[in-house]
Amino acid sequence: MALLSFPCDGQGFGLVRAVRLLLFPLVMIASSPLPAADITVVMDQASLLKLPDKVATIVVGNPMIADVSLQPGGTMVITGKGYGVTNILVLDRAGTVLMQKTVEVQGPDADVVVMYRGIERETYSCTPICERRLTLGDGNVVFDNGVNQTGSRNALAQGAPPPSSK
Numbered sequence: 001m002a003l004l005s006f007p008c009d010g011q012g013f014g015l016v017r018a019v020r021l022l023l024f025p026l027v028m029i030a031s032s033p034l035p036a037a038d039i040t041v042v043m044d045q046a047s048l049l050k051l052p053d054k055v056a057t058i059v060v061g062n063p064m065i066a067d068v069s070l071q072p073g074g075t076m077v078i079t080g081k082g083y084g085v086t087n088i089l090v091l092d093r094a095g096t097v098l099m100q101k102t103v104e105v106q107g108p109d110a111d112v113v114v115m116y117r118g119i120e121r122e123t124y125s126c127t128p129i130c131e132r133r134l135t136l137g138d139g140n141v142v143f144d145n146g147v148n149q150t151g152s153r154n155a156l157a158q159g160a161p162p163p164s165s166k
Contacts (some may be wrong), residue, residue, distance in 0.1 A: 037104035041066065041080040043136070049076045049101070056093040062086040066103045080105035082136060107135065 041047045051074045058068055058076065065086040067079045078088070083105055090099040112133075113124045120139035124130040134146045156162060 037085060038101040039078060039103045041078055041103060041105050042108055043080040043083060043105050046077050046079045049078060050074060051076050051090060052098045054092045055090050055098060057089075057091040057095075059089040059091070060086060061088070065105050078103060083107060 039047060039049065051070075053074070055070075055074070058070065060066060060068055062084065063081070065080075065082050065084040066088070067081050068088060069077045069079075071077055085102060085104045088099075088101045088103055089097055092098055108125075111125060111127045112135075113126050113130060115122045115124065117139075120142065121137060122142050123133050123135035123138055125133040132142070132146065134143060134150070138146075152162075
């Protein structure tokens with residue numbers, strides 16, 4: 001089976017052979033599937049994982065990607081914080097690894113519309129009416145306005161005085 005085929009008319013054959021030898025490993029690497037994550041979480045959503053007995057320490061490789069919290073009954077809640085892949089290690093008191101899981105955090109895959117205005121991006125959740133949602137990767141103006149509005153709304157809900165308009 002030939003992945004790359006070039007005519008070999010004598011001239012430039014050495015160069016063609018060198019290019020073929022250099023490209024073949026890249027083609028093979030690019031075509032091989034990456035190993036799947038043990039746990040897939042949608043960003044801003046949570047997933048449950050049952051822990052083994054005698055857990056003493058839980059380590060998250062990159063807490064910017066996923067966060068965990070321990071619940072009663074040996075259950076761990078994994079929350080997607082940012083796009084990417086990280087790992088979780090569960091250790092006992094002696095430092096023995098009881099469990100090791102790879103966690104992939106993905107963006108929402110259903111009922112989402114992404115709109116571009118030039119290089120500015122806005123994301124909408126359409127379930128069934130489209131409403132703006134804060135998503136990593138949105139334009140700075142859209143994202144910052146959404147964060148400020150959400151913060152103000154949450155402060156008002158907790159009884160804080162409304163911000164004065166100047």
